[in-house]
Amino acid sequence: MKPLEDYLKPTQKELFAKLRTQYKGRTNVCKNSYILVRGEAPVLLVAHLDTVHSEPVKQICKTRNGEILMSPQGIGGDDRCGVYALNAAYEQSEVKPWLLFTCDEETGGVGASVFCTKYRKGVLPNELDQLKLIIEIDRKGKNDAVYYDCGNDDFEEYITGKGFKTAFGSFSDISYVAPELGIAAVNLSSGYYNAHTLHEYINRKQLENTVKKVVEITAESVSPEFPKYEYVEASRYYGRGWGHSYLSWYDEEKVLKKLPEDIREEYEALLDFYTVEELEEYRMELGDVVIHQIFETEFSDTHPQPKEEPEDYGGGGSHKNKRGR
Known part of the structure; x- marks a missing residue:
């Protein structure tokens, strides 16, 4: 399994090419838009390849124990944490989930929108209709769960039972994908903080904890008794x-x-x-x-300082954004 650091430095274009090669023979690809990796478990995991930062990560700074990661260029945990998590969950799952890597989420969910158009045209695998739930890994913090306009109470209860708490957000790729496929979806925390600023940092332990829970959910979904959670528009x-x-x-x-x-x-x-x-x-x-x-x-978790300051960290500045995840 490639370490998290390997997913932080490439550009979106470079990462797209690497993932396309990595999953060769198992993909449905739309250039510059998305990579869909076929699975067997009725779960679709989603993450986006782009970040808001203007230059690629060149230097990664870590605390002595390696648990906290930052970069003078902006570490890009949103959403390289999610990209890492999808690959880790796929490798750790006995029955593989479906994966969807999208491009240009930060500029309006461009890749996800193209994916939905392809689905409507009937050119994507029919097996997508057998999905029971969708999980995006693109949320800040430790244990948030964001449902956007999906109002399936049974699904929310199931996710809450995994240790996540319902939080608020306004947009991510599942805002398009979930209603299009008719499947309930949630966006889970992936351990990054101070998103869209050069002070962004990643808590590796929290990210790994989300991966562990997603692997558990994937394993449970295979059971014939496991329900299909349909998309319900929130009232x-x-x-x-x-x-x-x-x-x-x-x-x-x-x-x-x-x-x-x-x-x-x-x-x-x-x-x-x-x-x-x-x-x-x-x-x-x-x-x-x-x-x-x-x-x-x-x-509440925007300003806490890591227990140990990353070594050789420099840089500053911020990027304001009108969207909450």
Whole structure:
């Protein structure tokens, strides 16, 4: 098994070529868009190959025990942690899961969108219809589980039973793939922190823990008794009855002026990750308390320092992003 470090340094194009060669004879490939690796277990694992950083990783800095990794160029744990996790889970699984490596998730889920188009055209393997669940590994932190607009309560209960806690996010590849395939999906933590900044770091132990749980889920899925978790569109309450809809455009300045004082500061901080429309949707559904909950999810693990400082680490700067995973 290749170590995590081998997945951090290549460019997206280089990594695409390496994975295509690695799984030769088992793939369905769309150049510059995605690599689908055929499996036997009814589970699809998803990760994206791109990062937001402007240059490839040249120097990897580690704590003395090797558990924490950083880079002056930005370590790219989002989502090279996921790419590593898919390969590790595939190798460790007796019955192999399906794998989907996508390109350009950070610029709007481009590869995932192409994959969905190919699926609609009927050019992908028919066995995809037998999938029982989808797992993306593209979330920050230790044990988050994000479902986006998938509202299958039984599936959420199953994932929670594996030690994950429900968190909030606005977009990742499964936002396209899950409804297209009609299969419930979740985005799980992969041990990276401070995403989209040069201060991003990876906790290797937490990443390996997610891999272990995904291997366990893959093994369980093979049982005939294991249910197929279908995609269920989440229902949201807007004061006009139950149903799913999209909010109209908001004037950010007017919304901020009308916010209750006890949530204003947290709300403004969250605008680095979410749009006003998304935050207002959550408030309509769950009330003002949800702003405190989302803030805790996004920032409770954003600033802790590793127990040991990485050696020879340098660099700074940040990249703000209007999306929460």
